[in-house]
Amino acid sequence: MYLIVAGCNAVGIALAEKLSKDGHDIAIVDRNQDCFDKLGSGSNYLTVAGIPIDEDVLKEAGIEKADGVYAVTDDDNTNVMIAEVASKIYHVQRTIVRIDDPIKQEVMKSLCMQVICPVTLCVDAMYEAAKWSEL
Numbered sequence: 001m002y003l004i005v006a007g008c009n010a011v012g013i014a015l016a017e018k019l020s021k022d023g024h025d026i027a028i029v030d031r032n033q034d035c036f037d038k039l040g041s042g043s044n045y046l047t048v049a050g051i052p053i054d055e056d057v058l059k060e061a062g063i064e065k066a067d068g069v070y071a072v073t074d075d076d077n078t079n080v081m082i083a084e085v086a087s088k089i090y091h092v093q094r095t096i097v098r099i100d101d102p103i104k105q106e107v108m109k110s111l112c113m114q115v116i117c118p119v120t121l122c123v124d125a126m127y128e129a130a131k132w133s134e135l
Helices: 010-021 033-039 055-061 076-089 102-110 118-130
Strands: 002-006 025-030 046-049 068-071 094-098 114-116
Touching: 002 010, 002 076, 010 025, 010 033, 025 033, 025 055, 033 046, 046 055, 055 076, 068 076, 076 094, 076 102, 102 114, 102 118
Parallel strands: 002 025, 002 068, 025 046, 068 094, 094 114
Antiparallel strands: none
């Protein structure tokens, strides 16, 4: 599959590595060219520097042939816009959005987006780890 990861941060890099190990072709988009230095010398990703909501940047990354898009930048609004462009304009089969704000998470879910909220995941895991109800 051909997948685009928008956001060359810790999440984006780890996700790209995992997807690549599964045999997928990966394009990574980030507005900061210097972020690509973190990918390491052995990476074979297509890297595209530019604003990831810009259609020309997405086209350079291969949005027209993408099977999936992961929007994992550090900005919730940017991630939502990336997912909207990918799904509504380019009809990408699967878009997955990282949203840090739990309130926005619920709104995005109501719009039938596949949303991952690190804050909610962390809170749930920490709550379960303590098992206060069992004390």
